[in-house]
Amino acid sequence: MSGSVKDFSEVNRGLSEENAVFEALRCMNCVRPTCMKGCPVCIDIPAFIQQIAERDFAGAAATLKKDNMLPAICGRVCPQESQCEGACILAKKEKPVAIGALERFVADWERKHGMTLPEIAPPSGKRVAVVGSGPAGLTAAAELARLGHTVTVFESLHEAGGVLTYGIPNFRLPKDIVRAEIEQVKALGVEIRLNHLVGRSVSTDELLSYDAVFLGTGAGLPYFMDIEGENLNGVYSANEFLTRVNLMHADCFPEFDTPVKRGCRVVVVGGGNVAMDAARVARRLGGEVTLVYRRRKEDLPARAVEVANAVAEGVQFVCCANPVRVIGEKTVEGVECVQMEMCDLDESGRPKPSCIEGSNFVIEADVFIEAIGQGPNPLLISMLPHLDRARRGNVVVDDDGMTTIDGVYAGGDVATGAATVIWAMGSAKKAAAAIDRHLRRE
Amino acid sequence: MYLVEEATQLADRVFQMWITAPQVARHARAGQFLIIRLDETGERVPLTISAVRGDQVRIIFMAVGKTTEHLSSMKKGDAISDVVGPLGTPSEIERYGTVVVIGGGVGIASTPIIAREAKEAGNHVIGIIGARNKDFLILEDEMTEICDELFITTDDGSKGVHGFASTVLDELCKNQKLDCVWIVGPAIMMKVTSAVTRPYGVKTFVSLNPIMVDGTGMCGSCRVTVGGETKFACVDGPEFDAHQVDFDELMSRQRTYTDEEKASLEHYHHGGCGCCGGDH
Numbered sequence: 001m002s003g004s005v006k007d008f009s010e011v012n013r014g015l016s017e018e019n020a021v022f023e024a025l026r027c028m029n030c031v032r033p034t035c036m037k038g039c040p041v042c043i044d045i046p047a048f049i050q051q052i053a054e055r056d057f058a059g060a061a062a063t064l065k066k067d068n069m070l071p072a073i074c075g076r077v078c079p080q081e082s083q084c085e086g087a088c089i090l091a092k093k094e095k096p097v098a099i100g101a102l103e104r105f106v107a108d109w110e111r112k113h114g115m116t117l118p119e120i121a122p123p124s125g126k127r128v129a130v131v132g133s134g135p136a137g138l139t140a141a142a143e144l145a146r147l148g149h150t151v152t153v154f155e156s157l158h159e160a161g162g163v164l165t166y167g168i169p170n171f172r173l174p175k176d177i178v179r180a181e182i183e184q185v186k187a188l189g190v191e192i193r194l195n196h197l198v199g200r201s202v203s204t205d206e207l208l209s210y211d212a213v214f215l216g217t218g219a220g221l222p223y224f225m226d227i228e229g230e231n232l233n234g235v236y237s238a239n240e241f242l243t244r245v246n247l248m249h250a251d252c253f254p255e256f257d258t259p260v261k262r263g264c265r266v267v268v269v270g271g272g273n274v275a276m277d278a279a280r281v282a283r284r285l286g287g288e289v290t291l292v293y294r295r296r297k298e299d300l301p302a303r304a305v306e307v308a309n310a311v312a313e314g315v316q317f318v319c320c321a322n323p324v325r326v327i328g329e330k331t332v333e334g335v336e337c338v339q340m341e342m343c344d345l346d347e348s349g350r351p352k353p354s355c356i357e358g359s360n361f362v363i364e365a366d367v368f369i370e371a372i373g374q375g376p377n378p379l380l381i382s383m384l385p386h387l388d389r390a391r392r393g394n395v396v397v398d399d400d401g402m403t404t405i406d407g408v409y410a411g412g413d414v415a416t417g418a419a420t421v422i423w424a425m426g427s428a429k430k431a432a433a434a435i436d437r438h439l440r441r442e
Numbered sequence: 443m444y445l446v447e448e449a450t451q452l453a454d455r456v457f458q459m460w461i462t463a464p465q466v467a468r469h470a471r472a473g474q475f476l477i478i479r480l481d482e483t484g485e486r487v488p489l490t491i492s493a494v495r496g497d498q499v500r501i502i503f504m505a506v507g508k509t510t511e512h513l514s515s516m517k518k519g520d521a522i523s524d525v526v527g528p529l530g531t532p533s534e535i536e537r538y539g540t541v542v543v544i545g546g547g548v549g550i551a552s553t554p555i556i557a558r559e560a561k562e563a564g565n566h567v568i569g570i571i572g573a574r575n576k577d578f579l580i581l582e583d584e585m586t587e588i589c590d591e592l593f594i595t596t597d598d599g600s601k602g603v604h605g606f607a608s609t610v611l612d613e614l615c616k617n618q619k620l621d622c623v624w625i626v627g628p629a630i631m632m633k634v635t636s637a638v639t640r641p642y643g644v645k646t647f648v649s650l651n652p653i654m655v656d657g658t659g660m661c662g663s664c665r666v667t668v669g670g671e672t673k674f675a676c677v678d679g680p681e682f683d684a685h686q687v688d689f690d691e692l693m694s695r696q697r698t699y700t701d702e703e704k705a706s707l708e709h710y711h712h713g714g715c716g717c718c719g720g721d722h
Contacts (some may be wrong), residue, residue: 259702
């Protein structure tokens with residue numbers, strides 16, 4: 001068993017100062033930097049890397065924060081391989097510059113040596129409500145506060161951070177880092193009202209009385225497979241399983257009051273980052289974990305590094321299979337699966353899986369976790385009159401993030417469907433710029 | 443932080459508490475609930491909103507597990523770390539005609555706010571409050587004041603009708619036309635009592651209390667089967683058509699953490715004192 005599977009401390013240990021400078025010196029400082037095109041929030045990557053090379057770590061941090069108030073988070077959870085690093089000129093020849101690791105290094109360095117705030121514009125006198133304090137909400141709030149607007153963030157949980165707090169486990173994203181970056185957003189003057197569920201604790205009229213609104217309510221509605229036995233005890237959505245452990249600290253039960261079924265044998269279904277997170281958390285809780293994915297291993301949508309970590313930590317993969325029934329009397333006893341074969345390519349260019357009749361087999365299990373995706377939480381968005389929604393329930397927005405209600409913008413998973421932290425931040429940043437234009441026009 | 447303004451004991455192990463929570467009080471309606479988290483290590487526990495006055499909301503609870511035991515020890519001036527709400531969809535209150543509002547045990551806590559709104563909507567309101575014995579009976583005065591008629595039942599006959607709320611409801615169904623019934627109490631009581639109105643085709647609501655975490659539709663812990671479909675009690679409910687609810691599944695799911703709840707209570711009473719070794 002890998003050593004790291006015994007606890008929840010961070011798996012990736014980050015770069016030392018010397019290694020960071022060494023890595024930064026590899027940067028070619030391209031005249032037309034392709035890396036920046038790969039970044040959804042358009043960080044000035046060459047500039048901050050040059051500052052690291054010159055050992056000006058504080059300067060590098062300031063450069064980063066001009067475009068991104070959550071660099072320690074992004075440095076850890078961004079899929080750099082398919083973004084900045086994937087677009088790095090060196091990626092073609094040898095290894096790309098480790099931009100993600102460098103971003104993380106700078107953010108961590110600044111946190112240890114004292115954080116400084118970016119400039120804040122003079123007060124505009126405008127009030128903006130931000131719904132949700134996940135990556136989209138925090139980014140929109142930070143951008144708008146810097147532009148001089150008075151920002152109130154409404155968060156329904158008792159802790160800010162959204163998926164950064166309840167979803168992504170500590171070993172991938174330590175919570176003290178999330179808290180520190182949220183403190184930075186608050187230091188810009190942003191007020192975060194916890195325990196406020198908009199639509200219930202705050203009426204939609206109250207919400208719409210702000211000069212502008214940003215909806216960053218995320219993809220907080222878990223999908224279930226709709227198979228027999230799904231409501232047996234021991235069946236969790238990944239959202240619930242991760243919330244119990246990450247937000248409510250069920251791994252420390254009974255010191256913390258919230259329990260979770262640890263499971264001797266755990267089956268996780270799904271192939272994304274959330275599935276990997278759930279599987280790796282279940283490993284840390286002591287279970288033998290099998291991850292069932294309906295396509296081939298090479299089709300797994302999770303980041304390669306997360307798959308590799310899951311494998312290293314002892315997660316067993318059963319690919320080309322899909323659960324069809326949960327077996328048990330009152331509690332889960334097993335998961336019946338069927339083998340899948342790959343047929344013609346679908347719209348996404350991936351082979352389409354279809355069941356092989358009669359190939360059913362059972363994996364013994366006492367906990368079954370479904371990580372097959374989430375939709376937008378419909379509570380608030382169904383209460384807003386004239387807000388258009390698309391087929392899957394996502395809020396319809398234009399290129400600026402504007403919804404069909406004047407002055408109401410949306411970004412992140414509620415608008416784009418479940419995606420990554422950085423895409424949520426990118427869309428929030430765009431929407432914040434549009435909100436600023438909207439407010440100054442008025 | 444949310445201040446405890448008033449804390450009193452109503453019956454054996456049953457407590458009433460007024461808490462200042464303006465954002466909850468301002469919007470609370472009949473049938474809704476709130477979630478509290480007592481402190482840093484606390485769990486999130488859903489409790490019915492029993493009444494509202496100004497900035498304050500009232501909760502009534504029975505001390506049965508770790509959190510409710512801890513809560514029962516709190517006094518005026520103590521602070522609760524988190525209160526979120528109102529949560530859930532409000533009761534579907536209309537002018538139905540004659541409505542019956544039934545509370546069983548600590549479930550009586552939910553009845554005044556429903557009865558009051560039903561009364562204000564122009565209904566003839568009949569209340570039935572039932573408990574194991576007269577010492578467990580709560581809110582009798584309040585319900586007497588709100589309801590047009592009030593029946594009391596006790597399992598042992600120590601007060602009112604000797605029997606269950608279902609006994610009285612059965613008589614009412616036989617003798618008059620009822621238009622809508624609310625039943626709030628333990629799952630088994632709601633199952634048995636709602637079976638009474640089924641043959642009469644009376645619209646009947648029950649307020650379900652499954653295990654919950656966030657209460658906003660995000661985790662799916664509180665899923666219940668209603669009319670063959672999976673619903674989330676936190677946002678689709680907590681009130682549902684009683685005749686469509688799979689009560690057996692609800693009761694089974696409520697028992698998911700029975701062992702853990704015992705361990706948690708044990709830890710609360712003995713944990714950290716070192717008197718029992720802590721290794722068992």
